[in-house]
Amino acid sequence: DNWRYAMEEGLTDPQGLYATKFKEEIEANSDHTVQIYPVGTLGESADAMEQAQAGLLQFIDQSPGFTGALIPEAEAFLVPYIQPTDPQVVRKFFKEGVAVNEMFHDIYREQGLELLSVFPEGEMVVTTMEEFRTPADLEGMKIRTMTSPLLLETYTAFGASPIAMPWGELIGGLKTKMVDGQENPAIWIEAYDLDNLTNVMTYTGHGQYTTAVMANAEFYDALSDADKELVQNASQVALDYILDVAVELDATGLAKIQESNPGYTINRLTEEERAPFKERAKAVEAAFVERAGERGAAILEQMKKDLAAAQQ
Ligand code: 6CS
Secondary structure, three states, X not given: OEEEEEOOOOOOOHHHHHHHHHHHHHHHHOOOEEEEEOXXXXXXXXXXXXXXXXXXXXXXXXXXXXXXXXXXXHHHHHOOOOOOOOHHHHHHHHHHOHHHHHOOHHHHHOOOEEEEEEEEEEEEEEEEOOOOOOHHHHOXXXXXXXXXXXXXXXXXXXXXXXXEOOHHHHHHHXXXXXXXXXXXXXXXXXXOOHHHHOOEEEEEEEEEEEEEEEEEXXXXXXXXXXXXXXXXXXXXXXXXXHHHXXXXXXXXXXXXXXXXXXXXXXXXXXXXXXXXXXXXXXXXXXXXXXXXXXXXXXXXXXXHHHHHHHHO
């Protein structure tokens, strides 16, 4: 069969590297083919998700930054100052973490999705027109976020005026000054020229860009045992590959920005400067638990344990 696979990025971006590896594995070990639909080819993230849930797509890569609007528990990946940022810790957290690897499967199933892999794309950094070091500095800044509600709550708590929008509107939004800034990992900022549309990039240490690959559950359940194993093996190979690559994504993204845009201001908030943001993150965590309930709270507690274990 020909399997359709949609993602939110291009073939040379992290999601594309995973998808390409997945496709290679499937095609090398079966008669099936995988057709990859990169960013922009099937509408926005939310459109592709509708198609995946309806079974028009067999596979989809969608990030919690969007999936959180559908699955509140997925917003656990968005709660500020819970995710690791140090690359080696990141790798361990995603590879060995109990929360990441065991607690989301059944939750995604409830939305008709068989969760295959969860992986990181780099630390979230904020690009703005003006420098900021305190929540007060962020006052009045219109920051674009992905569409999960927790991101709006985060930037409101941080002092800014967030605006949620799909990816396809961001570049136009920055050009027309509808927004003054946005957050994304360095590798993506560089690839899509977001540094050239803003003046400052700030490391706040509050998050990790995470994404997830899923299959339509009905499609998956109807596969033969051999094909299920094929899909699981291909996911595992692609995940191992991307987790190895992920360790370098931040450094590569940053180095490329520094090289191509030497005048760009890059700030890293100190521990002291991060403190007020961490303080404000508590309210965001409470909002998460409010929406995601006991199951969400348990995931968050497990993530904190996984983080501690990964830091050892
Ligand atoms: O900001 C966004 O919407 C996009 N960011 C990344 C890193 N991947 C895809 C997503 O749509």
